[in-house]
Amino acid sequence: MQGATPPAAPAPAMAKQYDVLFRLLLIGDSGVGKTCLLCRFTDNEFHSSHISTIGVDFKMKTIEVDGIKVRIQIWDTAGQERYQTITKQYYRRAQGIFLVYDISSERSYQHIMKWVSDVDEYAPEGVQKILIGNKADEEQKRQVGREQGQQLAKEYGMDFYETSACTNLNIKESFTRLTELVLQAHRKELEGLRTRASNELALAELEEEEGKPEGPANSSKTCWC
Amino acid sequence: MDQSVAIQETLAEGEYCVIAVQGVLCEGDSRQSRLLGLVRYRLEHGSQEHALFLYTHRRMAITGDDVSLDQIVPVSRDFTLEEVSPDGELYILGSDVTIQLDTAELSLVFQLPFGSQTRMFLHEVARACPGFDPTTRDPEFLWLSRYRCAEPELELPTPRGCNSAPGTWPGYATIGGGGSNFDGLRPNGKGLPVDQSSRGQDKPESLQPRQNKSKSEITGMVRSSTITVSDKAHILSMQKFGLRDTIVKSHLVQKEEDYTYIQNFRFFVGTYNVNGQSPKECLRPWLSDGVQAPDVYCVGFQELDLSKEAFFFHDTPKEEEWFKAVSEGLHPDAKYAKVKLIRLVGIMLLLYVKQEHAAYVSEVEAETVGTGIMGRMGNKGGVAIRFQFHNTSICVVNSHLAAHIEEYERRNQDYKDICSRMQFCQLDPSRPPLTISKHDVILWLGDLNYRIEELDVEKVKKLIEEKDFQTLYAYDQLKIQVAAKTVFEGFTEGELTFQPTYKYDTGSDDWDTSEKCRAPAWCDRILWKGKNITQLSYQSHMALKTSDHKPVSSVFNIGVRVVNDELYRKTLEEIVRSLDKMENANIPSVSLSKREFCFQNVKYMQLKVESFTIHNGQVPCHFEFINKPDEESYCKQWLNANPSRGFLLPDSDIEIELELFVNKTTATKLNSGEDKIEDILVLHLDRGKDYFLSVSGNYLPSCFGSPIHTLCYMREPILDLPLETISELTLMPIRTGDDGSQLESPMEIPKELWMMVDYLYRNAIQQEDLFQQPGLRSEFEHVRDCLDTGMIDNLSASNHSVAEALLLFLESLPEPVICYSAYHNCLECSGNYTASKQVISTLPTFYRNVFHYLMAFLQELLKNSAKNHLDENILASIFGSLLLRNPAGHQKLDMTEKKKAQEFIHQFLCNPL
Numbered sequence A: 001m002q003g004a005t006p007p008a009a010p011a012p013a014m015a016k017q018y019d020v021l022f023r024l025l026l027i028g029d030s031g032v033g034k035t036c037l038l039c040r041f042t043d044n045e046f047h048s049s050h051i052s053t054i055g056v057d058f059k060m061k062t063i064e065v066d067g068i069k070v071r072i073q074i075w076d077t078a079g080q081e082r083y084q085t086i087t088k089q090y091y092r093r094a095q096g097i098f099l100v101y102d103i104s105s106e107r108s109y110q111h112i113m114k115w116v117s118d119v120d121e122y123a124p125e126g127v128q129k130i131l132i133g134n135k136a137d138e139e140q141k142r143q144v145g146r147e148q149g150q151q152l153a154k155e156y157g158m159d160f161y162e163t164s165a166c167t168n169l170n171i172k173e174s175f176t177r178l179t180e181l182v183l184q185a186h187r188k189e190l191e192g193l194r195t196r197a198s199n200e201l202a203l204a205e206l207e208e209e210e211g212k213p214e215g216p217a218n219s220s221k222t223c224w225c
Numbered sequence B: 001m002d003q004s005v006a007i008q009e010t011l012a013e014g015e016y017c018v019i020a021v022q023g024v025l026c027e028g029d030s031r032q033s034r035l036l037g038l039v040r041y042r043l044e045h046g047s048q049e050h051a052l053f054l055y056t057h058r059r060m061a062i063t064g065d066d067v068s069l070d071q072i073v074p075v076s077r078d079f080t081l082e083e084v085s086p087d088g089e090l091y092i093l094g095s096d097v098t099i100q101l102d103t104a105e106l107s108l109v110f111q112l113p114f115g116s117q118t119r120m121f122l123h124e125v126a127r128a129c130p131g132f133d134p135t136t137r138d139p140e141f142l143w144l145s146r147y148r149c150a151e152p153e154l155e156l157p158t159p160r161g162c163n164s165a166p167g168t169w170p171g172y173a174t175i176g177g178g179g180s181n182f183d184g185l186r187p188n189g190k191g192l193p194v195d196q197s198s199r200g201q202d203k204p205e206s207l208q209p210r211q212n213k214s215k216s217e218i219t220g221m222v223r224s225s226t227i228t229v230s231d232k233a234h235i236l237s238m239q240k241f242g243l244r245d246t247i248v249k250s251h252l253v254q255k256e257e258d259y260t261y262i263q264n265f266r267f268f269v270g271t272y273n274v275n276g277q278s279p280k281e282c283l284r285p286w287l288s289d290g291v292q293a294p295d296v297y298c299v300g301f302q303e304l305d306l307s308k309e310a311f312f313f314h315d316t317p318k319e320e321e322w323f324k325a326v327s328e329g330l331h332p333d334a335k336y337a338k339v340k341l342i343r344l345v346g347i348m349l350l351l352y353v354k355q356e357h358a359a360y361v362s363e364v365e366a367e368t369v370g371t372g373i374m375g376r377m378g379n380k381g382g383v384a385i386r387f388q389f390h391n392t393s394i395c396v397v398n399s400h401l402a403a404h405i406e407e408y409e410r411r412n413q414d415y416k417d418i419c420s421r422m423q424f425c426q427l428d429p430s431r432p433p434l435t436i437s438k439h440d441v442i443l444w445l446g447d448l449n450y451r452i453e454e455l456d457v458e459k460v461k462k463l464i465e466e467k468d469f470q471t472l473y474a475y476d477q478l479k480i481q482v483a484a485k486t487v488f489e490g491f492t493e494g495e496l497t498f499q500p501t502y503k504y505d506t507g508s509d510d511w512d513t514s515e516k517c518r519a520p521a522w523c524d525r526i527l528w529k530g531k532n533i534t535q536l537s538y539q540s541h542m543a544l545k546t547s548d549h550k551p552v553s554s555v556f557n558i559g560v561r562v563v564n565d566e567l568y569r570k571t572l573e574e575i576v577r578s579l580d581k582m583e584n585a586n587i588p589s590v591s592l593s594k595r596e597f598c599f600q601n602v603k604y605m606q607l608k609v610e611s612f613t614i615h616n617g618q619v620p621c622h623f624e625f626i627n628k629p630d631e632e633s634y635c636k637q638w639l640n641a642n643p644s645r646g647f648l649l650p651d652s653d654i655e656i657e658l659e660l661f662v663n664k665t666t667a668t669k670l671n672s673g674e675d676k677i678e679d680i681l682v683l684h685l686d687r688g689k690d691y692f693l694s695v696s697g698n699y700l701p702s703c704f705g706s707p708i709h710t711l712c713y714m715r716e717p718i719l720d721l722p723l724e725t726i727s728e729l730t731l732m733p734i735r736t737g738d739d740g741s742q743l744e745s746p747m748e749i750p751k752e753l754w755m756m757v758d759y760l761y762r763n764a765i766q767q768e769d770l771f772q773q774p775g776l777r778s779e780f781e782h783v784r785d786c787l788d789t790g791m792i793d794n795l796s797a798s799n800h801s802v803a804e805a806l807l808l809f810l811e812s813l814p815e816p817v818i819c820y821s822a823y824h825n826c827l828e829c830s831g832n833y834t835a836s837k838q839v840i841s842t843l844p845t846f847y848r849n850v851f852h853y854l855m856a857f858l859q860e861l862l863k864n865s866a867k868n869h870l871d872e873n874i875l876a877s878i879f880g881s882l883l884l885r886n887p888a889g890h891q892k893l894d895m896t897e898k899k900k901a902q903e904f905i906h907q908f909l910c911n912p913l
Helices: A034-043 A081-093 A106-110 A112-122 A146-156 A171-185 A187-195 A200-211 B004-010 B116-128 B142-148 B194-200 B215-223 B229-236 B241-254 B308-313 B317-329 B355-360 B405-421 B457-465 B469-473 B477-483 B565-585 B664-672 B708-713 B723-731 B751-763 B777-789 B799-811 B820-828 B833-841 B845-863 B872-883 B895-910
Strands: A020-028 A055-065 A068-077 A096-102 A128-134 A159-162 B015-027 B030-042 B048-057 B067-074 B080-084 B097-102 B107-112 B260-273 B296-302 B336-344 B347-354 B361-370 B381-389 B392-400 B441-447 B524-530 B533-540 B552-563 B590-592 B596-602 B608-616 B621-626 B639-642 B645-648 B653-660 B678-685 B690-699
Touching: A020 A034, A020 A081, A020 A112, A020 A171, A034 A055, A034 A068, A034 A096, A034 A128, A034 A171, A034 B565, A055 A171, A055 B565, A068 A081, A068 A171, A081 A112, A081 B678, A081 B690, A096 A106, A096 A112, A096 A171, A106 A112, A106 A146, A112 A128, A128 A146, A128 A171, A146 A159, A159 A171, A171 A187, B004 B015, B004 B030, B004 B048, B004 B067, B015 B048, B015 B116, B030 B107, B030 B116, B048 B116, B067 B142, B080 B116, B097 B116, B107 B116, B241 B565, B260 B392, B260 B441, B260 B524, B296 B317, B296 B381, B296 B392, B296 B441, B317 B336, B317 B347, B336 B355, B336 B361, B336 B381, B347 B355, B347 B361, B347 B381, B347 B392, B355 B361, B361 B405, B381 B405, B392 B405, B392 B552, B405 B477, B441 B552, B457 B469, B524 B533, B524 B552, B552 B565, B590 B690, B596 B608, B596 B653, B639 B678, B653 B690, B664 B723, B708 B723, B708 B751, B708 B845, B751 B777, B751 B799, B751 B845, B777 B799, B799 B872, B820 B833, B820 B895, B833 B845, B833 B895, B845 B872, B845 B895, B872 B895
Parallel strands: A020 A068, A020 A096, A096 A128, A128 A159, B260 B296, B392 B441, B596 B690
Antiparallel strands: A055 A068, A055 B690, B015 B030, B015 B107, B030 B048, B048 B067, B080 B097, B097 B107, B260 B552, B296 B347, B336 B347, B361 B381, B381 B392, B441 B524, B533 B552, B590 B608, B608 B653, B621 B645, B621 B678, B639 B653, B678 B690
8 A cells, every 4th residue: 555645636627717807907198009009919910000099998808827817808998188087987997007108209108197196096096007118119219218117117116018019019928917916916815716726606706896896885805896 | 788787886795796687577558677686695604595686777777876676586496587478479589588577476577678688697597596406495585684674575565765774775865867958948859768757656566466387387498598509609798707617618628639639547447245254365466466557446345344234324344444455455566546435335436546647636526326125225236436537537336236146137227227326416516417427438347246047057167167158158147138238238348258256155266055056157247338448357366265256357448538738728728819809809899970079159949960870890789878977967968869878789870869959957057158068978888898979069158048137237249248258247146236336337137138028019019919829949049149149120020939039038047037035035925015016126136127127018018908818817827937936946836836926926917016
C-alpha cells in the first residue's frame, strides 16, 4: 500500500468558464480615439475615419486574468462637451475608467484634469483609473511627450500607457491592466468567490451583486455595479 | 433596459430579482400594464424560494422610483403558469403571449410581449417551481411577511396602503407625474400614452374562480416552453452566466476532438466472492500478477460479510480488513491513491488510481442498488462508481446477482433493475441524473451467478478436466442469455480460458464436496462496453484459497481522451471569442436619419414639427426616450416625441416626430431667458446603446405669457426690444401700490390689451355671440404677430378671432389679473360689493387698472346686449375663471369656487364701478 490520498483538483476541461462581470468606461475629449480603442480591443478592427459617438455605446469582451474568467462590458461615451452632463451619469456604474487623451493634441491632455475631477465627483469610490495617451503611431504630430503623460499619471497615482489603436500597440495590455486593477481592488469579494469553490451558488451571488442598484441600502457591498 | 434593475432597487437584502418582464394584466375588459418580477430568496440552509412580484409602474421602469408593488404571488407547490391561446383565437406567430397564472387562491391572465425576454421569463419561472419532490420541504415564504402588512392572505392583492411601508417605496408619492407636456390647448389634441394614465385607476378585484386543470398537465406545458436554438443569440446578451457557461461547455464537447488525443491506460479489474471470510492470505497473486503496474484498479468483492449485523446495520469490520488487504496487495512498482470505496452489505467496490493520475479524476460519484429480499435489500444487488478520467467518463459496476441455477431470469431482472435504478447526481443539479449507460466506458464485474445448465455435475467436471472450456461454455447461462439479448446487451466478454471459479472446498482447489455438491460454474465474470478497449488478460487465480470462489481478474488497455492543454486553451479562446462576437452582434443597434434638430424662430402657440427615422439593425428591440437624471420627463415641457417608445423588428423603420409647442406654461421662462430652446434627448435601446439627440433653436418673445406689469413697461413692441431688456422686465417682481418707478414712465395698462379691446370696441360692440364663437387659428397667429410687432394698423381679423386672442392673452398671464394672493379674499367677499371693491383696490396698480379697464369694456358690451345678446351671466362665466384663478392649480376649479368667482365678477358688471 502506497498511501491513499484523495484526488486533487478537478480535471481542467470542464472547469467553470466565467467568474466575474464588470464595467469599464472610456472617457476623454472628442476625437482622441475612444471608439477606436474599443473596436481594436473587441473586434480587432481599426477604422481611421472619425465618426463622433453621440451617445453611449458598449461591447462585451471575455478575457482571462490571473486564472479568472472576466466578462467586461466596455462603455464608450460621447466626448463632446455638450453631452458631458449626461455622460457623467454613466460613471457611477463603472468599476474601471480609461482616461484617454491624444498625444497629438495638447488640449486633450490638458483636459484630463477636468475629466479626473468629474470622475472624482461622479464615479463610485474605489473606481480604478488608468491614463491612456492614444495615437502613439503619430509620432510626427506629437504634442505631448511621453514623460508628460507619465508625470500626470504619477500625479494622480494612475498607471500609464501610450497606445495606438491603429498599430495595435498596448491595446490588450492596457485593457488587461485595468481589469487586473479592478480585480485587485475587489480581491476580498473574489477570495470569497474562490473559497466557495466552483459551485453555482458563488456565481449567482456575484451575479446578484452585479445587478444590484446603487443606494445607501447597498453600501455595505461596495461598487460592483 | 433590463427592468429587473428597477425592481431590485425596491427589494430587501437577500432578495434578488431574477428576471422581469413587462406585461398587461387582463381582467374582463380592463387592461393594465404590470411589471412582473421573479424574485428569489435564498434561505439559510441554502435552498431557495421564489415569488412573483407584480408592480404598477410608470413608463418603462428604470429605477425603483418607477415601480410600485401591487401584489405578490408566491411560487408555491400549487402555483402554475400556463401559456394559453386567447379565447377562440388562432395562435398568431409573433403575437403577444397570453399566460394564465393560477394558485389555489387566485387566477390572473397576462399578456406578455412576444420575444425572447418573455421566453426567458417563462423558462425561469418554470425553473423556480418547487416541483413535487416529496423529500423537499414545502416552501414557507416567511421572507414575504414583511410585505404582508395586516393582510392575513399574502396572495390577495395588497391594498395601496401597504405599498407605502416606510422606506420601502420611496417613489410612491411621485408616481403619476410626467404626464402630458401640453395642456388642453394642444393643437393636435393627441392624447396621453395609455399606460401613463393607468396608474390612476384603482385595481379591480382580481380574484377569479380557479380553473379546473390537472396540476401535472399545466406544469408540463410550462416546462415545455424551453429555449430553442434560434433564441440562443438573444439569451447570450442577457448576461446570464449560467447559460453562457452551458453554451461554452456544449461547444467544448462538440469540439472535443480538436483538443484531445487518445492515450492508453492500463486498468486492472478484479472480482472476488469471499464467502464472508476475512483476508487470510496475501492478495498479490491476484492483484499484482502482471509485470506492469496498472494505472487504475477496480476491485470488487461479494459476500464480504454474511452476518446478520452486516445485513441489518450495514456496518462491518470486514470492510476495513479487505480494504487494507487490497491496499497492501496493489502493484509494488507504483504509488496509488484511493479514489472511492462503496459498499452495500457484502458488495464492495474499490477504486484506486496511480497517484500521478489523481489530478485527472473528477466528478466521482458512487451509488448502490439493492435487488435482494423484497427486490430492494442489499444481500443482492450492485454498487457502482462513476468518474471522469481526463475527458473520458467511466462507470465501474460490481454486482452480486440472484443465486441458484434455475433463477437465471431473476438474474436478468437484477441486471435490468441495477441499470434502471442506478442514478448518479450531476455537478450541475439542474441536469438530469446520469445512468450507467451514459458513460464512455463501462466495466462490469461481479458474482453474476450464472451457472452451467443441462449438463450433470460429472459431465461438467469431466469437460473441465479435459480443459474443454469451449464445449462447456456452450452451456453457460450467461452466454446463452447474452446471445438471446435478454441481458448485458452491447457488452463484451473475453474468452473463458480458465476453469469455473465456483464452487470449491474452502482452503483447497477441490470441487465442492458438501451435501449439496454444487456443479462448478463460471459465477465470477468481467464484461465491458465502450470504444478503445482491449482486453490484455482474463483469468482466475487458483492460488487463493480463502473462499469457496476463486478470484478473477482482467487487465485492459483503455483508450482515454486526454486534453492537450495548449489546444484546449486555443479552442476555448475561439469559442469565447465567437460568443463575444455573437453577443456584440446581438446588442441592439439602430441608425438615425438625423440627430440634430434646429427649430428657428419659434412663436407662441405655433406647432413646429421635425421628424426623423429610426432604422433598426438586425436585432429586434424596444426603444424609448428616457429621462435624464434628476429630470421628470425625457424632454423639456415644450417638446414631445411621438411616439416616444416602441418596438422595432429587424431592419424596420419608424418615423418619430419631434413636436415643439410653446404654450402659456412654458412661454414666460422662454421670454425671460430662464429657459431656452435647447435640449438633449436620450434615446435608449433596451439592452443596448443610448443615442443623444440635440434640439436647439430660438424663441421669439411674445406678449402672450408676459406679465401685466412687464408689458406696461414696454413702450415698444416686444419684438423691437433687445432680449436682455425683455428678460430683465420679465423677471421684474410685481410691486404693490404706487411705485415711484425708476424706469421710464410705464403705461397704465399693457398696450397690447388696449389694442385688442379697442379693436373690439370699435368693431365688435354689437357682434352677436362675441366670446362664444371660436376664432380661427390662422387669424390668431396674425393677431399675435401684429401685437408683438406693433403693426396694429395691419390688424384685420374677424371679431371672434380677436375676442379669442383677448381670452388667450388673459389666460396666458403668468399672474392673473386678480393676483393669486387676492384670490381667496375675493371668493370670501363675493356677494358683498363694497368688500369686493375693497379687495380690488389692494391689487397692484397695473393689475387694478387692467381690471377696471376690462370691467368698463364689458359694461359697454352689455349696453348693446340687444344686438350682441350678451348678458351679465354669460360674461361673468367667461371672465370669472380667467380673471380669478386658483393659485393651487389653475386648471380645475371646483364648482362652488367657480360659482363664487362668477358671482364676484357679476357684481362688477351690474354695479357702477
